Amino acid sequence: MAEEAMRRLLVPFLMSEFCYDEFFLHFNLLHVPCLKILISKLLGIVIIIGSLMVKLPQIFKILRAQSAEGLSFSSVLLELLAITGTMTYSIANSFPFSSWGEALFLMLQTITIAFLIQHYLGQTLRGTLFLVVYLALLSLLLSPLTPMAVVTVLQASNMPAVIFSRLIQAASNYQNGHTGQLSAITVFLLFAGSLARIFTSVQETGDVLMALTYVVSSVCNGVIACQLLYYWNVIPSKAKKKKYN
Structure with a gap:
């Protein structure tokens, strides 16, 4: 139940289904393409919050x-x-x-x-x-x-x-x-x-x-x-x- 709630929270706002699986199911935390996507999304959110x-x-x-x-x-x-x-x-x-x-x-x-x-x-x-x-x-x-x-x-x-x-x-x-x-x-x-x-x-x-x-x-x-x-x-x-x- 908690895992499903986390998936809904993170996908697709911060990462794709594939990246979620890589990070949280396969524990591949150094998957470079997914890390780039995550960093980009987080930066975008920080920029938007800052723009307020x-x-x-x-x-x-x-x-x-x-x-x-x-x-x-x-x-x-x-x-x-x-x-x-x-x-x-x-x-x-x-x-x-x-x-x-x-x-x-x-x-x-x-x-x-x-x-x-x-x-x-x-x-x-x-x-x-x-x-x-x-x-x-x-x-x-x-x-x-x-x-x-x-x-x-x-x-x-x-x-x-x-x-x-x-x-x-x-x-x-x-x-x-x-x-x-x-x-x-x-x-x-x-x-x-x-x-x-x-x-x-x-x-x-x-x-x-x-x-x-x-x-x-x-x-x-x-x-x-x-x-x-x-x-x-x-x-x-x-x-x-x-x-x-």
Whole structure:
């Protein structure tokens, strides 16, 4: 009875029937292909759980400061494009939720940040309109009305979107001489998550386009992480005074 309950708990969420038999019936705990699958599934679950709060530090930092200084709305929009592409492409290809689930939660948090940027620029109406338009477009992309070719092109656009998104943010950081309200916790979690996703996307989807997207994302997130470390002790007000002196 206990064995059957465990089987139902683990199969197919963490492993296949074959891998369950290898681990728990034949006690072959070093079966490499099954170990890869198990590690990939566990990493995917950890990434998804982490994604529930990965951008919350950024949101709270903006709310606490009542300012979105140092954050680029264009960069956030491009990042949202990349997240949306990954989510719609994964759903259209019926990839397992463990291989892309964080995109859903990152999307919700990213549109919140985009709205807050507009709100603290005094453009609350524009921010509200942005939310309505985005959700309408997302509904269209997820509907049967959108051809698979369009979804694939959207996913292919992820790489330039991620690159330009991070370049815009990096340029803004360099120009300001500080990272403003950019959250270190959020940046480092995104960097770690994108690195882990390289492995899980190869293991669970076998999709080269998905894997390559995460490679590019890891490099770009690494650049922002390096800037955060470089400007760690820089206070925005002092950076401004230094710039204009």
